[in-house]
Amino acid sequence: MPELPEVENVCRTLRPLLEGARCQRVTIHRRDVLHGSATSQALLGGQHIHTMRRHGKQMAMIGEDGRLVCLHLGMTGSLVARPAGRGRSTDPHEHVRWQLCGRDEFVFEIVFRDPRRFGGVWTFDCPDTLHAARWSNLGPDALTIKPMELHRRLRGTQRAVKAAMLDQTLVAGLGNIYVDELLFRCRQAPTQPANTIPQASTRTLVNTMRRLLMRAIASGGSSVRDYVNGQGVPGAFQRSHAVYGRGGQPCRRCGRGLATTVLAGRTTVFCETCQSQDG
DNA sequence: CACCACCCCTGGACGC
DNA sequence: TGCGTCCAGGGGTGGT
Numbered sequence: 001m002p003e004l005p006e007v008e009n010v011c012r013t014l015r016p017l018l019e020g021a022r023c024q025r026v027t028i029h030r031r032d033v034l035h036g037s038a039t040s041q042a043l044l045g046g047q048h049i050h051t052m053r054r055h056g057k058q059m060a061m062i063g064e065d066g067r068l069v070c071l072h073l074g075m076t077g078s079l080v081a082r083p084a085g086r087g088r089s090t091d092p093h094e095h096v097r098w099q100l101c102g103r104d105e106f107v108f109e110i111v112f113r114d115p116r117r118f119g120g121v122w123t124f125d126c127p128d129t130l131h132a133a134r135w136s137n138l139g140p141d142a143l144t145i146k147p148m149e150l151h152r153r154l155r156g157t158q159r160a161v162k163a164a165m166l167d168q169t170l171v172a173g174l175g176n177i178y179v180d181e182l183l184f185r186c187r188q189a190p191t192q193p194a195n196t197i198p199q200a201s202t203r204t205l206v207n208t209m210r211r212l213l214m215r216a217i218a219s220g221g222s223s224v225r226d227y228v229n230g231q232g233v234p235g236a237f238q239r240s241h242a243v244y245g246r247g248g249q250p251c252r253r254c255g256r257g258l259a260t261t262v263l264a265g266r267t268t269v270f271c272e273t274c275q276s277q278d279g
Numbered sequence: 280c281a282c283c284a285c286c287c288c289t290g291g292a293c294g295c
Numbered sequence: 296t297g298c299g300t301c302c303a304g305g306g307g308t309g310g311t
Contacts, residue, residue, distance in 0.1 A: 001304075057305080075304050076289080093289090116288045118305060159282070168306080176304070225291085225303085265284080266304075 002073040003057055004142050004173030005216035006227050006235065010079050011054045012217075013230030017081050017108065018049045018061065021100040024107070030095040033114065035122045042123035044069055044098070056138050056172025066126045070134060074118025076225070080232050084109050096121055110230075142173035143213055151202040154194040161197060162190035163264035173213070176266045177222055177244045182209050183275060184243045190263055190270050192277045201278070215240070243269040 002010070026043040028034065036042065047063040054060075059079075062068045071079060084099055084107040096112040112121060124130040140149055153170050154161065164170055165179045174182070183190050186208050188201065197205070221227060221235035224245065228234050238245075242252050247260035251271040259272050 072305085074288095074306085115290070116304085118288070157281075163282090166305090267302095 001075050001175070001177075001224060001227050002077065002221070003175035003178050005178070005213055005219075005237065006221035006229075007054055007057050007059055007073065007173075008143075008217050009221045009229040009235065010073075011052050011059055011230075013233075014079065014081060014110065015052045017102060017230070018100070018110070019051055020048060020103045021108075022046075022048050023063075023098055023100050025099040027097040027099070028095070029089070029097070033095045033112070033117060033120050035120055037123050042067065042069075043096070043121075049100070055135050055141055056168055057175070058134065058138075060130060062127070068124050068127065068130055070122040070124065070130055071112065072119045072122075074114060074116065074120070076116040077112065077114035077119030078226070078228055079110060079112055079230060080228060081108055081110050081230055082232070083107075138168050138172040139170045140172065142171050142178075142209060145171055145206060147199075147203040147206040150206050151197075151199050154197055154202060156195070158193045158195050160191050160263055161188065161194045162266075162268055164194035166264055166266065174209075176268075177224070177241070178209075178212065178216070180244045180269055181242060182212055184270060185212060187275050189275045189277045190268050196278075198278065243271070245269070 023044045023046065026040045026045045028038060031038060044061060044063045044067060047065060050062045050064045052059060052061055058070055058072050060068045060070045093115040094111050094113045098110045100110065101107050122134065139153065150171060154164055157164050162179055162183060165174050186205055216222060216237040219235055219237035220229060222237040223234035224238055243258055246258050247269045248257055251258050251274060253274045254271065256273050258269050261268050
């Protein structure tokens with residue numbers, strides 16, 4: 001569920017807390033969400049946190065010595081800060097806890113929680129190894145990709161544009177919600193083969209995507225089920241959804257019922273009237 | 280290489 | 296009320 005706008009909100013809410021904070025202790029409650037070395041040192045134990053970065057739907061907590069922890073929230077993952085608690089949590093879905101001491105001496109903890117465990121935590125020695133192992137497999141970030149670059153990438157596949165835009169190796173950051181919202185806003189049929197989309201339409205696609213994502217970020221992201229930002233606060237952008245979760249309901253543009261189908265194995269909601277091929 | 284089906288997992292919705 | 300069933304979904308893997 002957390003897609004680019006939600007992950008960006010997690011980073012933005014946690015960054016001011018984390019930067020300069022010292023990691024006093026790491027507690028692992030569930031080892032199988034961890035990939036790579038799971039020592040306290042690898043998980044930034046004893047280190048000062050330099051910053052927090054994001055690429056697509058993934059983020060990384062970067063230590064001062066260059067080690068880093070990469071996090072992926074999957075569908076139901078969250079990374080939330082709260083005042084340091086006493087004792088152990090009874091929540092079976094809290095998998096990793098970092099206890100930190102901020103620059104103002106305030107002691108707090110960051111908790112990685114993920115009931116469905118589609119997410120995960122990876123440790124790396126330095127940004128290069130993170131890049132080599134994970135981020136180089138991702139396409140350019142959806143917020144900054146250039147129209148020409150997306151056009152070049154779409155030209156290389158005859159899959160439906162919906163499937164292509166969901167493919168993180170093509171462009172990183174969109175999930176099912178924002179692809180459907182994007183295609184509706186562009187009046188683009190989700191089924192159109194990606195390599196038949198004209199260059200002018202790709203330009204519209206990129207501009208619309210950037211506006212959509214920026215608005216969603218400004219609204220705190222979409223909280224459809226249980227997404228919350230780094231402070232535990234839900235977003236409001238689900239109220240602005242035009243199609244996602246609205247199958248059968250009237251199109252906000254033409255009033256006709258929105259269609260639901262399955263594309264690339266994902267529920268896809270769109271307006272058969274407003275969204276055409278050859279946008 | 281391109282593409283697809285399948286699987287992982289659990290909470291919530293729904294039907295009886 | 297309580298139980299069974301189904302579905303949501305990102306991404307890794309293995310098959311065509």
